[in-house]
Amino acid sequence: MTLKSGGIAVAIALAFASVAGNAVAADENAASTCGTDRTIDIAEMTWPSAAALAHIHSRILEAGYGCKVEVVTGDTVPTSTSMLTRGTPAVAPELWTSAIEEQWQQGLKDGKVVALSDAITDGTIEGWFIPRYTQEANPELTSAEAVIAHPEIFPDPEDSSKGRLYSCPPGWACELSTTALFEAFDMKDKWNLFSPGSGGALDASIARAFTREEPILFYYWGPTAILGKFDAVQLDLGEAKPEVYACNTDPDCDDAPGVTAYPSSPAVVGAAAWIQEEAPNVAAYFSKVGLTNAQISELLVYGDENQADAAATAENFLKTKEDVWTTWVPADVADKVKATL
Known part of the structure; x- marks a missing residue:
């Protein structure tokens, strides 16, 4: 069959559009994969907000990105120490660094850990x-x-x-x-x-x-x-x-007590450095997940009023706050997570 010049132009345009569309789809697919075969272990700290966040992120990474995820028991000092020395757990979704300031800063300097974002955007x-x-x-x-x-x-x-x-x-x-x-x-x-x-x-x-x-x-x-x-x-x-x-706050301090406001403690998404190197999509995800004090307090009300555990509190957040968490992920990741709810 013979094409006239106008038809050739249309055919070429369609071909380029198809190639461009495929390229965009490939880019989106690449941004929606886990990027690592290693298990991403997420620390579930002993306080309610950090525990709920661990299950929120676990669900999104597993269902949306196809990651192998394990939620593990954690607390500030043992979790950070293990992360600094062994690279595990991979992520602490609400790490209050004021209690481990010296070790944490040294770990950042040595390239053993990274702070991917502020877990609480307006501070504790x-x-x-x-x-x-x-x-x-x-x-x-x-x-x-x-x-x-x-x-x-x-x-x-x-x-x-x-x-x-x-x-x-x-x-x-x-x-x-x-x-x-x-x-x-x-x-x-x-x-x-x-x-x-x-x-x-x-x-x-x-x-x-x-x-x-x-x-x-x-x-x-x-x-x-x-x-x-x-x-x-x-x-x-x-x-x-x-x-x-x-x-x-130091029982051994000899100075008389003084008047001061409580300093706001930094709370970050802390991670082992390998996450940023081996799973950049996961690191990019965690760079967007910060919540305000009010948002976190609101999600905890459900757990408190319904005597729900961290996993149930997380699921309620994913069901009722799509307008929040869907801004953290590509559209196809959001669809995969929604399908599991």
């Missing part, structure tokens, strides 16, 4: 909180000092002549920091420092106050289900002074 939070309804009724209560001047608003249920500050359970680092601030603010004459017996007891006290719409002054941190569930306002503690905070 710690501090003293009151309910928003209490602040709305008393607009002047914006700082710790302003609250301390009004113990009568936060009466101790067991000693109404004083206010009550809810601290942390015995043995927690935040018990040291809160006790130090209690002393630095010279609160003992008008306030009682209450130490609950456990994290569950602290949560129960906070939940009870919010349910009854009662005033409460309490230490807490985020991201957490408590801050996702209840509308709490963080009080101004002034400037964060790392040296003062370090002394406040």
Whole structure:
């Protein structure tokens, strides 16, 4: 069959379009593969947010990228030590590096580990909180000092002549920091420092106050289900002074406790360096997975209210927050993950 010049031009254009389309498809397919036959072990840390993130990423990498994935038990110090020395686990999806700062920085310098992104994009939070309804009724209560001047608003249920500050359970680092601030603010004459017996007891006290719409002054941190569930306002503690905070949390420090805000602890997606070298698609994925405090706290509310484990909490996030996690991956990866839900 003979083609006229116009037909030849159309045929050539179609051929180029087909080649270009195939090239794009090939590029997309290449970007949607795991890139390594090695098992990617992801650390499931002992706190709820990190545990849920481990299962979210495991599901996406396995179903979407075809990776061999294993979720393994972890915690900050043993996980980072193993990652630095043995290259395993491959990924820690919420690694708070403040507790391992010196070792982590040396590992980055030596090329043994990489920080692929900020796991919590707006930083972790710690501090003293009151309910928003209490602040709305008393607009002047914006700082710790302003609250301390009004113990009568936060009466101790067991000693109404004083206010009550809810601290942390015995043995927690935040018990040291809160006790130090209690002393630095010279609160003992008008306030009682209450130490609950456990994290569950602290949560129960906070939940009870919010349910009854009662005033409460309490230490807490985020991201957490408590801050996702209840509308709490963080009080101004002034400037964060790392040296003062370090002394406040060191039982052997001889200096008097000082006033300081809680420094925000970095929380990164930490990984063994081989991930970036052998599985660049996986590294690229983890470079996009940061969530805000509010987003993480919100996903934890489901687990808290439904007594769901980390895997179930992760699945709920994947089902209800497609608008979030689908921005982390190519479209074909998203489709593969959706098909498993």
